[in-house]
Each structure stands twice: as C-alpha cells, then as structure tokens.
Amino acid sequence: MRLTATLLTVAALASVPLWLRDPYLMNALITTGIFIIAAMSLNLLLGFTGQLSLGHVAFFGIGAYVSALTSLGFDVGLPGGFRIVHEPWPPVVGFGLAIVAAGLCGYFIGRLSFRVRGAYFVIVTISFAEVVRLVALNWVELTQGPLALNNIPSIALPVPEFGELVLRTKLHNYYLVLTVAVIAYVLIARFVRSHYGRAMRGLMENETLAVSVGVDATRTLTLAAVISAGIAGAAGSLYAHYIRIIDPEVFAFINTVTMVIMVISGGKGSLAGPVVGGLIFGLMPVFLRPILAPEAQWIAYGSVLIIILFLLPRGIVPSLAQLLSKRRGQTAVPKTVVFDRRAKGPA
C-alpha cells in the first residue's frame, strides 16, 4: 500500500518533463528538488533524533565547493612555502568527494556536540556554518571569494560504447536530481526503520532508558549526523553543477531557514514530510511572482507557514495521515513511520 503510493509518486514525478515544456518551471522544479534533498537530510536529524541543525547549509555549501573545486582544479599556496596544485578531475568524482567531505564534517560536529546536545548543538552548527562561510569569503586564492567560482562543468556520466553523457540540459538535470532524491529517500527510510532508527527513537523519547538497554547515544547520533551531512553534501554538489556558479552566499542563513520551513511544514519525523513541504515552499515563489511584489512574497511565505502550523500543528503529512485513519474508523497511532507495520506480528 505504502510502497504502491511511493512508486506512483515517483512515476508521476518522472513523467513531468514529458508534458511540461516551460523552461522556467523546469528550472524551479530542479532547484526545488535539490532543496528537498537537503531538507530530507535535515529531517533525519530534526525529525528522527530531535536535534536541530541550524547550520545545515554548511554541509550543503561544503558539498558545493568541494565538488566545484575538484572539477575546476586549483592552485593555492600554504604557509611555509608549500603549494597545492590540483588538476581538474571529472565532476562525478567531485560529487563523491562532496559526500565524503560533508560527511566528515558531520562526523566532527557530531562528536563535538552530541555529548551535550540540545541548545548546544544548535549553537555549534550555527557557528560552524558561519565559520565556513567566512573561509569561503576570505580565502580568495582558493574560492575566488565574492567573485564566485564560475564555469563549473556539468556532471558527465560515463556510458559504455558511447563515451560520456554530459548532463547539460534541464531535462538531464531533472532526472539526475530525481534519481539522487529517490536514492536519498530510500536510504533514509531504510536507516530509520533499522535498529539504528529504533535506537534514535528510543533516545528521543527516553534517553536514560534507551542507554540502559545498550544504546550507544554518541555513536548512534553521530552516525545520523554523518548520513545527514553526506546527503546535504550531495545536494550541494548537484546545486553547484546545475547552477554552474557558486559564491559564499550559498552559506547564507536563509538557506537553512528554508530547509527548516520545508521540514516543519511538511511534518518532521515523517519521511514524506520534507517532500510535501519542499514542493509547497519551493514552488510557491513561481506562482506568487506574477501577482505579488518580491517583498510581499516573503510576507505571503510567512503567512502560509503560520496558517499551516495553526491548522496542522504536527505538519501536513502526519496530520493528514491521522485524519485519514480517523475517517477509516481506526484509532490513530501517532508517528508510526519509524516502524515497519507490514512486518508486524509473530514471524
């Protein structure tokens, strides 16, 4: 039932380029898709471990810069007279390195802050994002600073007997983003339904009890942070190779806020939440642009969020799921996404 719904959704999304020819809308869909991947990664932390990463854009931006620099090459001097010269590598390699680099940062942030958690984690992540932004802005020799990294090559896929397929058009990029999004979704779904997911849920509900049955809190949360950061890095890499120009503005706080809004409105702790929230808030500017001035758009944005949270306080997906199960006359069991209900009962 749930699998069918997921497959139908993917099929519907895959069919979009067949009937939608408008390049402006396609562009909006691709960037929205990239932000949905980032929002899904944020949801893994916020929704499934309860830890708010308010510097999540750092992982996204690190992914973008690592990927861009890997495929552009660089030549920088280090203190002590050393020079690092890097010849350009294929963007696919950059994509992989972006995931690794962001994941490593997630590891260090996790190790550092999960001993205390809560507000401490929020502050560490904000500071981390700010530090990375300042490095990107001021290490001009490496990042070009505010001049931005230009002409980032598009991702090219090696195809047997054909050479390589350069993903240059919007159609290509749409399917690339969709593929990565589906992989990220499946990865997160399997993770939260495994014993790791149950450990995270136990920690969120009653940490003392979870620890007493053998859950290693730091290890579990750090693993979640690594996966989350890695997926955010992948999204950043897609962004860099699609937009093909990045500057330190990718680290802007507003980008984190956008991700948080997508997750909260769609429903944190639900797998489909960031997708629904992301589609609404990612595409809203497209529909508001003809009718509202840019300043007014932000007001509308905020109003919509307030209305959603006022009417559906737990977010769209969990609230609707509860409504549906009530309508069917079943008792609503809150937050059931973590556990695979199909496999219930004695095996």
Add this chain to the structure above:
Amino acid sequence: MMTAQQATLKIEHVGIHFGGVVALSDLNFAVGEREIVSLIGPNGAGKTTAFDIVTGFLTPTHGSVNYRGTRLSGLKPHQIADIGLVRTFQRTSVFPNDTVYDNLLIGLHRQSRVRFLEAIMSLPRARLVERRMHGLACELAEWVGLGRRLHDLAGSLSYGEQRLVGVALALAAKPSMLLLDEPVSGMNATETHIFIELVRSIRDSGVSILLVEHDMPMVMSVSDRIVVLNYGRIIAEGSPDIIRNDPAVIEAYLGRGAVGA
C-alpha cells in the same frame, strides 16, 4: 556469607558524596550466580544510588564495582548493558509514545545489531535478524503477560503494566544480571503475586537478580539474601529469616509489627 569465587557482582568499599552529603559510605556486598538478593532500607538510604553506581549512571567517589572479573568503573551505561548488567527504573520505565511491541523492539537493540551497510542494502541477513526480532518481541510480551497489550501505546497502560513493560524491556537486552528498582510499586496484590512468579522464572532462566523493593512480603518471599541499608551504610545482611528478627533492622526499618510477618 558467600565466598569471592561464587560472587558475580562484587561491590567493594563503594562510597559517593554529593557535595557535603554522604549518600553512600563504604558499601560492601556481593551477588552470586542465579541468586536473588534484595536491597532494602528506608527512603533515602541510598538504594537507588547504589543501582545508579552499579549501572554506570553515577561515578562513585571511592571504591570499586566488579562484574564477572570486569571492573565497571569508568564504563558508560550502554557498555555495562553490553557486559550483561541491565536495570529497570522506578519512574521512567517505558517509551510512552510507542506501542508495547515497538518498546520491546527498541529494547532488543543489543540483539538486533547488524552492520550499517547490511541494514541500508536490506541484505538477507538484516531481514532475517529483523524477522527474528519481531518473533522475540512477541515472545517477551507473552513471558511477562502482556501478549494482549502488544499493540497498545505503552503510555496508555496501567502503572503496574508499565512496570512489566519495563521488565520486558530489560529482559530484551538479554541480561545475565537484572537489577529491578521497585518493580511492584503500583501493582495490586494479585499482580504482585504473579510478578513474584515472574521473578522466579527469570532466575530459573539463569539470570541473577538484585532487587530494590519496599513491599516486605514480596521481598521476604522471593529473596535468597537481603542487604539492609540505612543512612548510606549496611546495617544487616542475611537470609529473610535472619533479617526479619534482626533488632537493628526492626528499629530502623521494619518496625515492631513485621516480626510476625
């Protein structure tokens, strides 16, 4: 008195101070293989503090705790659970927003570990382990008598039933020694009676038990040995019969009425 060889859990010269307050001073006792030992004493005598020290939630100011030859000082609670020492809690005994079944699945954490890649790729071994865990969760619920409550939210159960969930959760972690912190508080006489049978069946399955409890009839009927604490030190130790008639214990805790109990 038991000899050092028989003891699996040895608590030696353990003391803990909170600022100027001495919560425990020089605690010495041991629990043997398959033994049921009760720790009793007035409120504030340091029983739960002793539990917290043994299970790694508190670090003692001095002294050492050894379990099967492993020194527990400095180990984190989850590491101590891995060694086989698992406890229940007085108050927070369940994950309230999950069903009993999901509670037990979380409790089965130690047994459901598969490698990260196996879980992510959903490899046959990971799926096999998951299926086994679903079976085990049902078995555990049956064992403690919650089979019919399997799909109810743990937070919606009665107080006594939540206690049972707590015990099942601890059992799910596959302990070789179980520490029960006031397990029958909130249970009526019938439930308590059933619980005593459960404690015995747990011991018969090969698990040693350390029990903190205020329900004297229960303690007297189930314990092999009793350790009495008062003001952070041991005032008596021995079989239920000895404790029942110990003048110091009667004075400090049981009161005159308990002599005939």
